[in-house]
Amino acid sequence: MYAQAFFVAVFGLAAIGFGVWVFRTSSMVRSALALLFSQTAVGCMFLAMQTEFLGVLQIMMMATEMSIMAIFMVMFMMDPGGMGGMDMTHQKRFSIGAGVVAAGVAIAVAVLADWAPVSAEAPAAAMQTRELGRELLGRSMMIFETAGITILTAMIAATAAAIPVQTPAHSDEKENPE
């Protein structure tokens, strides 16, 4: 029990530490990978809390997602390596205020919420996977399918928007240079 609490705390602190690093570095790749390791630490917290499937899934999904985010950050930022000395932060006072308020709300919820009694024994990992599968194909199916289709639609729309439109006038010019 104490060992479990210790590891949850260690990975929790690692997640916060990497999260802070995201904003302290000017390099876009460092920032993206710091966010990845922050999320990986959250995955390790799941493992420490004996939710094996969710932990492994979190660790797997984040590697790909954050790496893809890294290349977009490199593409769209003017100083992707952070070596040009650009200040890429803005609205500092507002963001500090928003951060403090959000942290206060999160801590208040953690302290004041009526958490149900801690279950003494977590179900076996294989049983958890089974239960999760039944949940996803039962009560929660509509929510997950809606989310999935929404993300897919957004991806297709973003790709369509990113493809340069070739107007007939342009294609004429290419074919008939005169």
Add this chain to the structure above:
Amino acid sequence: MSVAVVLLALLGSVWLLAVVEGWTTTGRLRLTAPLLSGVAHLGRESIVPRTPDRLFFEAAPVLLLVVAVLAAAVLPLAPTLVIADMATGALFVNAALAYVLVALIMAGWGPNGAYAMIGGWRFLGQLIAYAMLIVMPITGVAMRAESLVTTVIVNSQDSVWNIVYQPLGLVLFIIAAMALAFRAPFDLPVAGGELGGGVDAEYTGVRLAVLRLARLTLVVTLALATTVFYLGGWHGPLLPPWAWSLIKTLAVAVSMLLAGRYLPRIREADLMRWCWTLGIPLALLNIIVVGILVLVVP
């Protein structure tokens, strides 16, 4: 005990694979060549390029090695010879191997060199091509075993191996595994002769030795995964279970190396197109066929 035995088996397999690799490239069978080459790397100067991202540059080879070993940790050599028999073993293999991409992006970005960076980002494109072809065939394997536990997956092939039960899945998985291990013809991130070594380009000395060891370990791990998922794992007559696992693993690994020698390097755009327009529909077909077989065949 299992940890030491599995690590020793991995190291031995990597050594044998390096001997075979040397044999196919130089035509000479020298058992000591990998060892001498490793010692030579250790003796050489380990150059650090100008203004690198030092953290990524140093971490990348180690991360690549660690993820290859971590993925092997959940794959059994024999019924009791597995480092961690996790309830989500088949998923964990994916999770660990996803960090190959992270290691290569680090290795590409870290040295502050153009060729390395192109190689690193190229692998990201390669992942978009192969990723689904790793996950979807494993789904078929897990469907038949009705479990993600790797030892249960091997036991599910007691009567008929998955190479017979779902041959389409095997073909897709091996192609995707070769792309994941960035072996020829999918060696786009390193691409000698075109990118001048790509992600390998700026590494020398001990760092290059670790990188090479990691690449070969990755091939062995993926060959072991193929053995566990499709070739009946430790099942086989006469010989002890661990021996069958090793023989099959080495056979798959050597086949991967040989296939690479006789195939031309594929273009990034072609790889992406073939994987998405042909690979993924075939992987879906495999899942449907396995689903029907699981329900119909007792």
